[in-house]
Amino acid sequence: MPEAIELEQLWKFYGDYPAVRDLTLGIKEGSCCALLGRNGAGKTTLLRILAGLSPYQRGAVRVFGNSPRSAEARHRLGFLGHGIGVYEDLSARENLLFFARICELKNPQAVTGRWLERVGLARVAAMPVRQFSRGMRQRLALARTFLNSPRVLLLDEPFTSLDDRAIAMLSELLADSSREGATILLSTHQLREALAIATDVALVENGRLRYAGTRTPEMLDDPALLYRLHTELGAA
């Protein structure tokens, strides 16, 4: 299986401080990789580099063989960070239509309508997001992320502060994307939810890769196992 995401001897510095140190990781196309690590380990930094939001100083980063900032990479990408990435003063339909246009989708109106139905926001499509409940905003964020049927999904702690309905929706969307062969990289503290859907696992500590491999049944039984075995803090 070719690798959808390749990180080769990656270094990222904040000034002289290395936030990512000599990290080499390959994620195969069609796999779902759970990116684990404590707060400050470098998970968000890695995802932002892959999404083209943060420059790096040494090494190589490729998404389907292209630089993360290239148009080819960004056309195939779906990114969900800590923020929901939707405009409060526009309606749900206007938000999705805008993103559909900048993603250069054919029939943006039709795609928008379909996604509004899928996330259960069709009835409130004309309402400004400002008036949405938290759950509704989260579902709109999911629609925005999956709008262009991305081949690579980068999700930064997606399960955090989602309500039950949104968690179920996200799990369903991830399963569907997986079935269609999309590559998923998600960072999380919710070990059980992530390990349940992951095919692979990568553990990061202080900007270094401590472990990368297939998700095993033992990990599912004891989610903290990896931390105990592979991190300095876990060993202490």
Place this chain on the structure above:
Amino acid sequence: MRTIGQALAVARKDLAVELRTKESFNAAGAFAISILLLFSFAFDPSPEMLHQIAGGLLWLVFAFAGALIFNRGFARELPNECLDALLASPLSSGSLLLGKAIANFTMLIALEVVSLVVFGIFYNVAWTFRAGELAIVFLLATWGIAIVGAAFGAMTVNLRLRELMLPVIIYPLLIPLLIAAIELTDVVLYSKQITPDQLLWGRILLAFDIVFTALAVALAETILVN
């Protein structure tokens, strides 16, 4: 063409938000009218004095009120981390910057039209008979201000004291453009004919627009991705 298309999508989105909320325009408009009023009280200019200060007064009003518009430009991308969503999308940095500049430009032109009407009334200045030439000067100069406002709005968006930083940085940079705009506005309002010497100011405006648009688009990635 693709860049322009995407830029127009961004501009359309910004203008839609602005039409709905009217935050920037109301603030900028109120500010512009207040300054015009205050100047009128402070100096009570005679028609002869107006010959000398009309261009300067107008462009200072536009520059100061414009800062209120530029400050909002990229700041409206901060809530919900929309800027990240935009940068991770297929939208190029250059298109994003151009789109913001187009939105700034449109709002500033609207502000200028309103200010001109108020100026004409408060100061008894007849400008409508030279509206065509005035429009050319305003369009050229406003684009220069808009592109600089967009570029530096992007640069300062994540800084603390953003509202203070932006005017401090852009006003010195805009000096050549403002001088050219002021001179040309005075010439259009009060001279019968424009001399070749005065046309030089028009060339400065054009040069400023071209150079700064090219620089802004070339450096867009550096400014936005950091």
Place this chain on the structure above:
Amino acid sequence: MTRERVSIGLALAAALLLSYDLYQMFMVLPDEALQGAIYRILFFHAPAAIVGMIGYFAALTFSILYLSSGILRWDSLSASIIEVSLVFSCVNIVTGSIWARIIWGIWWTWDYRLTSALVCVLIFAGYLMMRRAIEEPTQRARLSSALCIFGCVDVVIVWKSIEWFRNNHPSPVLSIRTGGGTMDPAMERIFYLNFLAILMIAIALVLIRTRQEAIAREVDSLRRFANAV
């Protein structure tokens, strides 16, 4: 260590040269025919302006170097040069004002060279303000480099556009610009020596500032490491 030795060496050489120049200026050279004693301010006013301008364009080069290589040392150099150039630009403006007050009776005129100098100072003062507002060194370097490029391009536009329309400033007097005959050769010699002294001071200051920037980066890096642990 080498950098320190070079700075000290340059500073000492500049001090010696300046002492010699000051002696020549006040004890040997006569007063100028038309301006009297105040002409001596030219020996500081013009070199400060030239050193300032050279500095801004050197900083532009290092900013572009930083953007293409990502090496933070170039950004530190660029920022240090701008800081020092700003000081010399202020010296240029202040000495120019003093001269103008004595010769023309006014502190300021909107002549193209003075106006351009003032705009330079404002642009690069904004540069330094922006640097202070950004905590993260890599982000600071990228944005500063972009601002430096905008600033230098703007300086050229300001210079050329105002030059076309306003010119009260005294015309060039150095023989390299006029072909000779406008300035006494003895005065011109002191002018060039003073320029050399001021340039050496500028370089010494830049070396010191660059070292300070490197230390600041190291401290920042240690702080981040401490927070991570």
